[in-house]
Structure formats: structure tokens, C-alpha cells
Amino acid sequence: MKIQVLGASGEVGRSGFLADCDGTKLLLDYGVKLGRRGVPPEYPMHVKPRDVDGVIISHAHLDHSGNVPSLFMGGATDAFATPPTFDLSKLLIEDMLRIGKNSYAFDLPEVNNMMRNGREVGYREKVRKGGAEFQLLESGHVLGGSTVLLESGGKRVFYTGDIKTNGSRMLREADLDVGDIDLLITESTYSQSEQKPRAESERELVDFANEVTDRKGTIFIPSFSVERSQEIACILKNANFKHRIIMDGMALKVNKIMFKHPDYLRDPRVFAEAINGALEIREHTERKKAMEEPCAVISPAGMLVGGNAVFYLQELAFNSKNGIALVSYQGEGTPGRRLLDTGKVQARGKELKVAAEVKQFSFSGHAGRSELFDMVGKIGGNPRVLTVHGDADSCTKFASEITERFGFKAHAPSAGETVDV
Numbered sequence: 188m189k190i191q192v193l194g195a196s197g198e199v200g201r202s203g204f205l206a207d208c209d210g211t212k213l214l215l216d217y218g219v220k221l222g223r224r225g226v227p228p229e230y231p232m233h234v235k236p237r238d239v240d241g242v243i244i245s246h247a248h249l250d251h252s253g254n255v256p257s258l259f260m261g262g263a264t265d266a267f268a269t270p271p272t273f274d275l276s277k278l279l280i281e282d283m284l285r286i287g288k289n290s291y292a293f294d295l296p297e298v299n300n301m302m303r304n305g306r307e308v309g310y311r312e313k314v315r316k317g318g319a320e321f322q323l324l325e326s327g328h329v330l331g332g333s334t335v336l337l338e339s340g341g342k343r344v345f346y347t348g349d350i351k352t353n354g355s356r357m358l359r360e361a362d363l364d365v366g367d368i369d370l371l372i373t374e375s376t377y378s379q380s381e382q383k384p385r386a387e388s389e390r391e392l393v394d395f396a397n398e399v400t401d402r403k404g405t406i407f408i409p410s411f412s413v414e415r416s417q418e419i420a421c422i423l424k425n426a427n428f429k430h431r432i433i434m435d436g437m438a439l440k441v442n443k444i445m446f447k448h449p450d451y452l453r454d455p456r457v458f459a460e461a462i463n464g465a466l467e468i469r470e471h472t473e474r475k476k477a478m479e480e481p482c483a484v485i486s487p488a489g490m491l492v493g494g495n496a497v498f499y500l501q502e503l504a505f506n507s508k509n510g511i512a513l514v515s516y517q518g519e520g521t522p523g524r525r526l527l528d529t530g531k532v533q534a535r536g537k538e539l540k541v542a543a544e545v546k547q548f549s550f551s552g553h554a555g556r557s558e559l560f561d562m563v564g565k566i567g568g569n570p571r572v573l574t575v576h577g578d579a580d581s582c583t584k585f586a587s588e589i590t591e592r593f594g595f596k597a598h599a600p601s602a603g604e605t606v607d608v
């Protein structure tokens with residue numbers, strides 16, 4: 188088997204690997220790095236659709252799924268993923284096309300073509316395609332998210348995609364029972380930093396929500412629509428938060444997708460109770476009315492880039508009674524990052540100082556340093572290791588630490604590099 192790396196390690200945003208399994212060519216992910224402020228989107232190295240026998244989508248995040256529809260321009264191939272990954276990918280890719288009009292080579296017909304050629308695969312289901320056999324395993328990272336265990340010619344490759352080995356309130360732990368492996372392709376996002384235990388972050392968020400509402404303020408929680416919004420609702424519900432929980436924007440569409448796939452949740456009952464107990468905003472007229480009393484507002488976008496979060500920010504940011512809880516990663520150059528760095532937001536055409544109390548909380552969907560090393564320690568055999576999906580330092584240091592600790596040959600690959608397995 189040969190694996191070609193289509194996006195460089197040392198960056199996050201355009202994942203893609205081409206596996207040649209005795210002549211059967213399978214893509215593992217095909218993502219897009221979103222452009223911001225006039226910067227065009229970036230893609231993994233180009234692969235001709237007719238040269239591919241199938242694409243396996245590890246999970247719905249756009250840096251792994253966003254360029255898959257380009258394989259369906261004037262042709263088609265098999266797309267393999269779990270049922271929630273297909274539903275969430277469609278939602279996120281359509282949203283990407285709506286926001287970045289004409290920035291992409293493909294459009295809605297290609298997304299529909301991708302869905303028509305979708306082959307739904309459950310966790311641990313064995314799929315044979317030409318000279319390859321593969322399984323999708325639970326990754327604990329996002330609803331329906333998977334790792335990929337690929338076998339061909341007696342060799343076994345384990346690709347982590349994005350992984351959160353401990354799972355979360357919404358998702359079960361990652362399935363790491365993979366046996367002996369010849370090549371491990373591992374994400375490296377937080378290989379150089381530890382993460383706060385989830386329980387601690389949850390407690391801090393609940394304390395902040397109670398403090399704000401005790402002083403008759405409203406707590407605004409801008410949040411990623413996929414799962415983070417739902418996780419926050421579950422955390423508040425579980426802590427018997429006394430006030431109303433309002434959910435808005437694209438999170439509501441994700442609620443529906445999550446209700447459709449209860450088997451992929453850690454505890455569907457806990458999820459249903461939290462979401463059914465929340466007030467879902469459907470009409471603009473309901474928004475102001477809903478905020479008449481102290482409450483918690485959960486609304487995308489998580490980095491305040493758009494969506495109804497912008498409306499809530501204008502309404503809530505300039506009253507010191509209120510609180511803003513940032514629970515998502517805040518990318519460089521985003522309004523959320525600016526708010527954290529300067530305490531200011533753009534409003535009414537100006538940069539204005541925010542009066543509400545702003546706090547950041549750690550709720551990453553990625554494994555931290557210890558989790559990543561524990562994961563590598565559970566891999567059997569003497570695998571060669573490729574460290575990808577992290578900044579340059581996270582990938583190269585992680586590779587040398589893996590060699591030091593486990594004796595495995597490891598490196599951070601460049602775009603275009605091919606590895607023989």
C-alpha cells in the first residue's frame with residue numbers, strides 16, 4: 188500500500204490522503220481551508236475524480252469534508268461515511284457555499300450528487316472496495332465522527348482523523364481496539380498542551396452562568412452549531428440551571444440531525460431532555476421577547492463571525508450585568524479573538540468597548556497531550572507514524588517525542604510526500 192499526503196502537516200485546514208491499495212485508490216478526507224477576508228480558500232493537492240475509486244469522509248468538519256463535492260463535478264465516485272457525517276457534511280457545506288458565494292468550483296448540484304452517491308457505513312462495519320478493506324471506528328470528536336482502519340495486502344493503516352479519546356458529555360470514548368498497525372497517521376493539534384479536564388470547565392461555566400443570572404443579567408454563549416451548542420445546553424440542564432435556555436440559528440438544524448441519530452450519542456435521553464427543555468427561536472420577533480428575563484442564550488457562530496450571534500452581541504454586549512462565555516476555539520482574525528484580545532467589538536460601524544463580563548472556557552473536541560500519548564501507547568505493533576493536523580511545532584515535536592517514548596519511526600510529512608507501507 189502507498190499513502191500520499193495531499194495537505195501538508197504543520198497546518199490545519201485541508202486534510203487529504205490518497206491510499207493506493209493494490210490499484211484501488213481511496214481518498215481519506217478531502218477538506219478545505221476556509222478563506223477569510225478576501226483570502227481564497229485552500230485545498231489539498233488536486234486529484235482527478237476519475238483517478239479515485241472512492242472517498243472516505245472521517246467526519247463532517249469542513250477541513251475534512253469541504254472539498255469532497257469537487258469529486259462530483261461531471262462525474263461521480265463512491266463516498267463512504269457514517270449517516271450523521273453525511274447529514275452534517277451537507278448542512279455545513281451548503282452553509283459554506285451560502286456564505287462564500289462563488290468562491291468554490293462546485294455548487295449545490297455537486298453536493299446533491301455527493302449525497303446520491305453516499306454509501307452509509309456504521310461503526311465497525313467491514314467494507315470491501317477492490318483491493319482494500321476498511322472500517323470506521325468511533326472517534327469521540329464529533330457526532331458520527333470516525334477514525335479509519337484500512338487494510339490491504341496484509342498491511343494495516345490507522346488514520347485518526349480528528350480524535351477526542353475521552354469523548355464528551357455527548358459522545359462516547361474513542362474506540363482504540365485496533366490491534367497491530369503498520370502505519371499510524373495521527374492528528375497533532377494539541378500534542379504540546381494539556382487540556383483542562385472537562386468536569387472542571389463545566390463547573391466554571393455553570394458558576395459563571397449562575398453569577399450572571401443572579402445579578403439579573405443574561406449569559407450569552409456564542410457556540411459552534413455542531414454539537415458544542417447542544418453540549419452546553421446539556422451541561423446547563425444537568426446543573427439544574429434555574430433560568431430559561433434559549434437556542435438559536437443553525438444549532439436548531441443540528442438538533443434535528445442529532446435527534447435523527449440517537450445511536451451515535453452517549454445518552455440520547457439526556458440530550459432529548461436538554462433540547463426539549465430549551466426554547467428554540469424560530470422567528471425574529473421572538474428574540475427580544477425571549478430575553479426579557481435573565482436567561483442563557485446559545486447561538487452560533489462560535490467565533491462571532493456571523494449568524495444570529497451578531498444580533499445577540501449587539502443586544503447584550505453593552506450592559507455590565509450581562510456575561511459572554513466563549514466556549515469555542517477563537518481563530519486568528521475573528522471577532523471572537525478580537526473581543527478576547529481587546530475587549531472590543533464592531534458595532535454600529537465603530538469599534539466599541541464591551542461592558543459585559545467576558546470569559547473563555549476550554550471545551551475542545553480534540554485530544555490533549557496526555558490523551559494523544561495514551562492513544563499512541565494503545566496501538567499494537569511497531570508502526571511507522573505520520574504526525575499531521577497541527578501547527579508546525581506540534582507536528583514535528585510530537586513526531587520526535589513518539590520516537591523517543593515508543594521507539595516508532597515518526598515524522599511530520601510534507602504535502603505530496605508518498606509513504607510506502
Ligand SMILES: [Zn+2]
Pocket residue numbers: 246248328329349
Ligand atoms: Zn474536526
